[in-house]
Amino acid sequence: MKAFTYARAGSTADAVAADAMKIAGGTNLLDLMKLEVEVPRRLVDINRLPLAAIEPAGGGLRIGAVVRNSDLAADIRVRRDYAVLSKALLAGASGQLRNKATTGGNLCQRTRCGYFTDTAMPCNKREPGSGCQAIGGFNRIHAILGASDACIATYPGDMAVAMSALDAVVEIEGTAGSRSVAVRDFHRLPGNTPERDNVLEADDLITAVTLPAPVPGRHAYRKVRDRSSYAFALVSIAAVVEMDAGRIASASLAFGGLAHKPWHDPAIAEILIGKAPSKALFDKAADVLLAGAQGQGANDFKIPLARRTLHAVLAELTGETA
Amino acid sequence: MPALVINGTLRSFDCDERTSLLDLLRNHAGLTGTKKGCDHGQCGACTVIVEGRRINSCLSLAVMHDGDEVTTIEGLGTATDLSPLQRAFVSHDAYQCGYCTPGQICSATAMIEEARMGWPSAVTDDVETSPELSDNEIRERMSGNLCRCAAYPNIVAAIRETAA
Ligand SMILES: Cc1cc2nc3c(=O)[nH]c(=O)nc-3n(C[C@H](O)[C@H](O)[C@H](O)COP(=O)(O)OP(=O)(O)OC[C@H]3O[C@@H](n4cnc5c(N)ncnc54)[C@H](O)[C@@H]3O)c2cc1C
Ligand code: SF4
Ligand code: FES
Ligand code: FES
Secondary structure: OOOOEEEEOOOHHHHHHOOOEEEOOOOOHHHHHHOOOOOOOEEEEOOOOOOOOEEEEOOEEEEEOOOEHHHHHHOHHHHHHOHHHHHHHHOOOOHHHHHHOEHHHHHHOOOOOOOOOOOOOOEOOOOOOOOEOOOOOOOOOOOOOOOOOOOOOOOOOOHHHHHHHOOOEEEEEEOOEEEEEEHHHHEOOOOOOOOOOEOOOOOOEEEEEEEOOOOOOEEEEEEEOOOOOOOOOOEEEEEEEEEEOOEEEEEEEEEEOOOOOOEOOHHHHHHHOOOOOOHHHHHHHHHHHHOOOOOOOOOOOHHHHHHHHHHHHHHHHHOOOO | OOEEEEOOEEEEOOOOOOOEHHHHHHHHOOOOOOOOOOOOOOOOOOEEEEOOEEEEHHHOEHHHHOOOEEEOHHHHOEOOEOOHHHHHHHHOOOOOOOOOHHHHHHHHHHHHHHHHOOOOOOOOOOOOOOOOOOHHHHHHHOOOOOOOOOOHHHHHHHHHHHHO
16 A cells, blocks of 8 residues: 555545545545555545534435445435335445445445456556456446446446435535535546546535435335345346336336446336336336447346346336236 | 554554554554454454444554544453353354454444344345344345355354344
8 A cells, every 4th residue: 555644634624625535434445545546645534524414404314425324224214215225225235344334435436347456457447548458358247338438337336326216416515615416417427538437526525415305106226246245236226116006106217237327317217107017118118228238248148137127126116027 | 643442441553554453453452363354345354343333444544543442352252251142153163264253253243233223134125124133134234254164054043142
């Protein structure tokens, strides 16, 4: 690990002005610092900032940036009104990691692409312009949607997929003041600048994520992975679906493991709403999801897997036995 | 330089910022009960209890814990005065090589408290409810602790008996 200076932030303004990399739980950053994938010269510790509350706001909830994943998953309001978020958090990492991992840090976690974490390999995300070894290489966990010639990495997290389905909003404090960005717009597609995972600028501090008022419906988070716990998603789906008189009254879905960001396409819900659930309908929804899908070889299986997982989730939530 | 309350004793250390909590415990505090498996959050051998919560000490900097209370396996019990979980691990033969055992016991000690607080898990059907610690619940909640000797059935039995 490269040497760095360390300071605890006394206030959010401190953290923004510190000209330093923020460290929260450290569960992703320290991992990458040990590998020298991240080599910050200054760290500012934001753990003791007063950003650890979950409070009612605007009919929904405001979740402070350093609220631990375990506390958020166990919050009774989240379990009751936003079960999809609780389920997504509980499906991620391990009990120990969730006790450290924070809301802000989880949003900003970096890809698990094996070339990104191997400094002996070219990687456009780690070293812009060096090339992408995953294209034509080991790409079993990589993207089937929205990838570019520069990078085919996926965003690996679970929490943000549920937050995308719930249409949550990220609150950010920067050198030019504060702003809000929808979770759906927070992560980026790689394009020609895969070194940028999301819309944050270097000095920006995430202060909170707000959930809108709860929507009616049944919640599911389905995560398909190589082992049944303590593993990242190959495909995951966060869904809230409400039925009314045998028809789908409302639906909100987001997908993990498929792209450089939690995948949200409003056209999928549009296909479903107002219709009676059926296998044919679920197939149409999967057609919309996968219209632009492109396998890379080792990850081709994700295309049929995403279709089958969508079938299973919709069948579960609508009561249609697929 | 960080000062931590380790197993009830306040101690201060002169260490580089890069020192992980794990390396501080083993190399600076001389408490080698806590083990280093992967050093990347992937095995749970380094699990200790900080401020009442189980964490991976390998993915935390010692300086971040200035002022914190840390409990390691040495603080849970001694050879002549074992904790209930330590006793259950012995009576159920819940190990082979024993390398993962300190992490398993620290993790399970805190996990039982999490369950008592009513926390759900990924295998809880209805996350609004607070389930009993079934074997399935124990396995899921302990998935952050790997055992290369695969002593899992006996680990689950020891935890089940202690939690009951
Ligand atoms: C073995 C293992 C398995 C895992 N499995 C899963 C899994 O299945 N699903 C899953 O979703 N995740 C998984 N994770 C990842 C884990 O969820 C993340 O490491 C964690 O959420 C990161 O949060 P943190 O607070 O520790 O972030 P840190 O490591 O402290 O920070 C991560 C990044 O976010 C930045 N940052 C942190 N807070 C802020 C803020 N408030 N404002 C601006 N920037 C900020 C940091 O500068 C850094 O770049 C796993 C991790 C490990 C080690
Ligand atoms: S997929 Fe992205 S992160 Fe992986 S090697 Fe290519 S550029 Fe790097
Ligand atoms: S040594 Fe910390 S998790 Fe493996
Ligand atoms: S007893 Fe050997 S690793 Fe668990």
